[in-house]
Amino acid sequence: MGIHNLERMFQPESVAVIGANERKESIGAALMRNLIQGKYPGKIYPVNVEGEKMWGRQVFRSVADIQEPVDLAIIATPIDTVPQLVRECGQIQAGGAVLISAGGKEIGGKGKEIETAIRREAETFGLRLIGPNCMGITCSQSALNASFASQMPHPGKTAFISQSGSMYTSILDISLREKIGFSYFVSLGSMLDVDFGDVIDYLGGVTDVSSILIYIEDLSRHRTFMSAARSVSRVKPIIAMKAGKTRPGISSTASLTGAMTSEDAIYDAAFKRAGIVRVKTFEELFDCAELLSKQPRVVETDLAIITNAGGPGVLAADSLADYGGIAAVLSQETLAKLDAVLPPYRTRTNPIDILGNATPERYRQVVEICMNAPEIKGILVILAPNSLNDPSEVAKALTEVLKGKNFPVFTTWMGGPSVEVGREIFNHAGIPTFDTPERAVRAFMDVHRYSKNLEMIEQIPRKLPINLKFDTPKAQSLIDGELERDNPLLTEVASKDLLSAYGIPVNPTRVAATAKEAWREAQAVGLPVVLKIHSQDISHKSEVAGVQLDLKNEFEVYGAFQMIME
Structure with a gap:
């Protein structure tokens, strides 16, 4: 259903809380408390079959009793009651419902039956669903905290979409400490209806989101996700963490969301x-x-590293190189300006070592010089504490010079208690700060990767030959032959033969029965090569160590063959 009615869910004028109550430790009470304390400006309708008045408001025994338009319903009742409640929400033409209730497909057959009933009722009325088994949603713009997380995020322009409730609350909690703003927090849970693709599509069209973070355990509608992500990532960075890479991780994901993940590659x-x-x-x-x-x-990686200690500067430079970044080459003009403010016995290189006795003024002068140097596209400022500097005073000096500047500058204040005040100063000023150079550089390069990915998705595919050749008889023969087998699953070789028969280019693939044959074929197709197990009974080759990559010589090919055969 795409983005249909998502606007009513994230920007509702009225909210019904089904399962509302005043019991201190209950989810129903937490939902009511969060809406009220978050200063949600719309109408709040508590719904409970037993109550008459709570939270200073009239209580309705059912959503039908409200007799006013309801944009969003939040359902926090036992899951076996949810199908009927979803029907009632559909009958009053609510926009959507957030299903906090757990106990769906993640518990097995009975839960799947209940989810099927919920979906059937929702589809009958065109009611959108987020969940079940989710934390809820928050939207800073509408002052909506429709979740049982304890607090609202600071306002910002980053959105977070999570399949995991614990990731939702953990990111939220840390963001409050680090003064990082978010415009949306969305917990999808089991994704009975609304999924990653729908939310990404919606967030791509709102002005209060400039970047999107997602935590994924499993995808349901892959085509929808790819279409939405490919479209939105052209204008807004999307950063994803995908869990369930290993066999234990995959099994754990299934127990939480009721879904098995696919091959990580x-x-x-x-x-x-x-x-x-x-x-x-x-x-x-x-x-x-x-x-x-x-x-x-971050568009370009020409980074200047400013440090008061040699070791951390070297670590930052090494990390930058490891991630494929480039340390800015300082021009003669920039070097001359640095010479005017730095001691003569320093090294005239990047990293720029401003020495252990660097004062706040020296930090300020060097940062200003680097910000005005055309060859520098970003700045990492490092401070290692010692008895000659005051980390908080340096932080204050830098926040003044960086105020209002649209230039990539981030900091590493290394150490523990002695630098905490400095980090707090940066957090309040909206300047990124990290505890190690490696973390800082990694984040810088991750964001730069977004720019590189944009280049790839904007590439125009090469033209195919005008006269495509199809060998229909060969294709039919391959299909007929495979269907006659007990196991009709195509091997990799047969799959590529079929693709070739329809004029689709494939990479050269050979079959080898011995290590000697494998080396001969490797020489024929050209190094490096990949060895895979050739078996019609094993579809997930990586799960049995049946894939060996990037083999560059005879020794590696022989060794890989033996490893696969064992």
Whole structure:
């Protein structure tokens, strides 16, 4: 159903809380408290079959009793009651419902039956659903906290979409500490209806979102997701963390969402093709959030590294090189300006070592010089604490010089308690700050990858030959032959033969029965090569270590063959 009625859910003029109550530790009470304390300006209708008045408001025994338009319903009742409640919401023409209730497909057959009934009722009335088994949603613009998370995020222009409730609350909690603003928090849960593709499509069209973070455990409608992501990523960065890469992770994901994940390599390729930047860890996801929310986009990587200690500067430079970035080459004009403010016994290179006795004024002067140097596209400022500097005073000096500047500058204040005040100063000023140079550089390069991905999705595919050749008899023969087998699953070789018969280019693929044959064929097609197990009974080759990549010589090919056969 795409973005149909999502506007009514995220910008509602009225909200019905089904299962509302005043019991301190209950979800129904938390939902009411969050709406009221968050100063939601619309109408709030508590619904409970037993109550008459709570939270200073009239209580309705059913949504039908409200007799006023309801844009959004939040349902926090046992899941076996939800099909009937969804029907009632549809009958009053509500826009959508957030299903907090857990106990759906993640518990097995009975839960799947209930979800089927819920979906049937929703489809009958065109009612949109978020959930079940979700935390809820928040929207800063509409002052809507339709969740049982404890607080609203600081206002900002980053959106976070999560399949996991714990990731939702964890990112929210850290964002409050780091003063990172978010415009939307969306917990999708089991994605009975609204999924990643729908929300990304919606967020792509709203002005209060400039970047999107997503935490994925499984995708349901892959085509919808790819279409939405590919379209939106052209104008708004999308950073994704995909869980369930290993066998234990896949099994855990299934127990939480009731879904089994696909091979991880497929997601890698799909994300890249859609212009999405994939990160590997929670820390990396949050670091990207900090950089995206506080800095302009990184287009070029010519980075200046300013440091008061040699070691951290070297770590930053090494990390930059590892991620494929470039340290800015300082011009003679820039070097001359630096010579005027720095001691003569320094090294005239980038990283720019401003020495351990660097004062706040020296930091300020060097940052200003680098910001005005045309060869520098971004600045990392590092401080290692010592008895000669005051980290908080340096932070104050830098916030003054960086105020209102649209230039990528981020900081690393290394250490513990002695630098905490400085970090707080940066957080309040909206300047990204990290505790290690490696984390800072990684986030910088992750955001830069978005720009590189944009280049790829904007490439025009090469033209196919005008006269395509189809070998229909060969294709039919291949299909007929495979259908006669007990297992009609095509091998990789047969699959590529079929594609070739329809004029679709494929990479050369050979079959080898021995290590000697494998080396001979590798020489014939050209190195490096990939070895895969050739078996009609094994479809997920990577799960049995049946794929060996980037084999560059005879020793590696022989070794890979033996490893696969074992």
